[in-house]
Amino acid sequence: MPRDKRILNPKSIIITGASSGIGEALAKTYAKSDMTLGLIGRNKTRLAAVKKYCEAAGATVLTALIDVRDKEKLQKWIRKFDAEHAVDLLVANAGISGGTGGDGENEEQISHLNSVNIDGVLNTIWALIPMMQKKQSGQIAIMASLAGYRGFPGAPAYCATKAYVKVYGEALRGELCHDNVAVNVICPGYVKSRMTDKNDFFMPFMVSAEKSALVIKKSLQKNRARIAFPWPTVFLAWLFGALPPSFTDILLKRLPKKD
Secondary structure, three states: OOOOHHHHOOOEEEEEOOOOHHHHHHHHHHOOOOOEEEEEEOOHHHHHHHHHHHHHOOOEEEEEEOOOOOHHHHHHHHHHHHHHHOOOEEEEOOOOOOOOOOOOOOHHHHHHHHHHHHHHHHHHHOOOHHHHHHHOOOEEEEEOOHHHOOOOOOOHHHHHHHHHHHHHHHHHHHHHHHHOOEEEEEEEOOEEOOOHHHOOOOOOOOEEHHHHHHHHHHHHHOOOOEEEEOHHHHHHHHHHHHOOHHHHHHHHOOOOOOO
């Protein structure tokens, strides 16, 4: 797929989950005088703080307090923003973690994970896919995780949701390339955030949200199909996914449960 100027230098971006973590860091990283940002989140105070920071950097910022599970409200806002600002890049970043503080996942939490991490992503990207196809231009970034490389005990549903959006995004990339629409799947390892702050176990090769945002921005400009980092964790995730379950189960069952 050719890299058009909208990928190399996007001017209008929508980011979900923009009130914390990687979403917040991406908003701040992209903020500059010629940028229009559409920031969607659920925390009013934090989202207002992100907006203030980005506006101080010179960006034009519109915000919305929307739960990505609310398909009608979400898609209406995204499409209105696109009609007024012609979105170059849509980042489906909003997501939640899994586990219950060492007790594993329960049925209610599994349903919640699916509705946010899968349905929320689909609600987000399908708000604009038809428009991007019609314009024959655009870029969609989907936030997956290295947890989607192999199911890990303690957070099976979380891993499954990330595996779903990873595989779906990779397939969608080939589907939409004929319409000159780029799709990129982002697979971070452990990232310092409010989400990982809840974990009381060792998280190797953790990176900051700010560094993650820089890696993601640079990789999106290069239109990389899969943006996975940091490399030591990528290798371990790949290895556990490649080895026979009869071997990896012995090791993985010893891991702590995810908060």
